[in-house]
Amino acid sequence: MATDSTTMSVQRYDASHKAAWDALVSTGKNSTFLFHRDYMDYHSDRFNDCSLLIFRAGKLAGLLPANLKADGTLVSHQGLTYGGFVVTRDATVCDVLECFHAALRFLNEQGITQLIYKRVPGFYNTLPDDEVAYALFLIDAQLIRCDTALVVVQSDRLPFQERRRRSIKKAQKANLRVAQDMTYQPYWERVLVPRLVGRYGVKPVHSIEEITLLGARFPENIKQFSVYSNDTILAGCTIYETATVAHAQYIAVTDDGQALGALDFLFGWLIEEGYRAKRYFDFGICNEQEGRTVNLGLLDWKEGFGGRTFAHTFHKISTAAYTKLESVLSHRLNSAEKPIAKLTAAIQKV
Structure with a gap:
């Protein structure tokens, strides 16, 4: 089932989408191999997959790896270290906002009211993706967890x-x-x-x-x-x-x-x-209790190799918040409505 959001449409993932899904994962600016279906599906028996594909004018524009919990909460993704939208390399701010708008609207219309969003830490990206940070700000996403990932920057090692x-x-x-x-x-x-x-x-x-x-x-x-x-x-x-x-x-x-x-x-x-040729060497986190405490011994060991902190953030989103994106996206929403209005007028004349 799909729902339209301006020029956008959303579909829930099934096996027929595998090739298209993996193709975008391979080229997206903020994706890793963990999002390939051959990785995600190894534990498909443990999670109720509810991943989404977002299309713009029929062309795949974004993916949301996700699973649906028994309480009706969508998590992106409970079986992975991180999740969140995967977008094309050339995605702009408004492109990413449209993906959020379309997906949140789709979920809200399906009766799914809450999304837990685990951001991909920025050092995994091949290009900047803080369009996501802006989207989370606009929809008043609640920061519910922040972990400290200890990372060595290989070009400027301590x-x-x-x-x-x-x-x-x-x-x-x-x-x-x-x-x-x-x-x-x-x-x-x-x-x-x-x-x-x-x-x-x-x-x-x-x-x-x-x-x-x-x-x-x-x-x-x-x-x-x-x-x-x-x-x-x-x-x-x-x-x-x-x-x-x-x-x-x-x-x-x-x-x-x-x-x-x-x-x-x-x-x-x-x-x-x-x-040594990689951009980053990642030790992983040192946190316990959903990020509220730090294992100081582990922190000291990882920092002893020159690891320094990147934040790994988790957010709670109300799917009804898609409407909060509409003022920023008004130019796109309005332009998408014009052809529909013209078609309606033509039908009425006939």
Whole structure:
């Protein structure tokens, strides 16, 4: 089902849209491989997909990866680190505002009254996308969470903290080595899962079967790096690589690896050698309790490598707020109504 919004129309995603969806994800200025359907759909059994496609005069102009919760709230996206509208590389302010207007109107007419919007952090974008920030301002979106993503800017890196340098030297003296593993099983079974279960009583979000599947689907984007002493694995990190960012997705170390500085050695190598050509190296967040508190030990460690903060924001939006965009979009809304008015007049004359 579609609804018109000036020259815009909106459709809910189904499998017939896959090729068009993935094509825009591949070229959009604020998208990553996490929005490809082969990534999103690996956990389709856990989420009620309610993703939207926004068309302008029949041409795909934007996407909204999203799922519908049992309480009727739409989230973009509950199964992903971030979500929000994906738009074309040449999208202007008014283009993005039209996507918001069309999608919010569509959702409101469908009886969905609330959208939780998880912005893509700006360092993932290939071009600026703060048209979104302006849209959120105009519709009075409520800021409900703000996380601190610790990021190294590779073109202007800060020096490593002295403690990090000492730890790296200790690992070098122990003849530790970094290797890219071709399978995820050694790290998952010998380091990551035992560490998470033993220390926190939890398992990683991705099972070994799931990360193996995703790694096979996206071999250029998902990679496993581990630290070894001879043939003994001591530490590791799963990297999610995009056009602009190398993101550390899973980080863990054994007790022996901790004593030898294996984790610092790994991240020193990733930043200075493995991903020195990327714009950004992203350590991820240090927050707990929906952003209200900070894990100070984790913060100190990440800042010790030169990581500094980008905000990752979450917003609550009333779908009825689409009307608040109409004053800014009046020139487009009015121009779209003129052909309809002329057609109506012609029909009346007949």
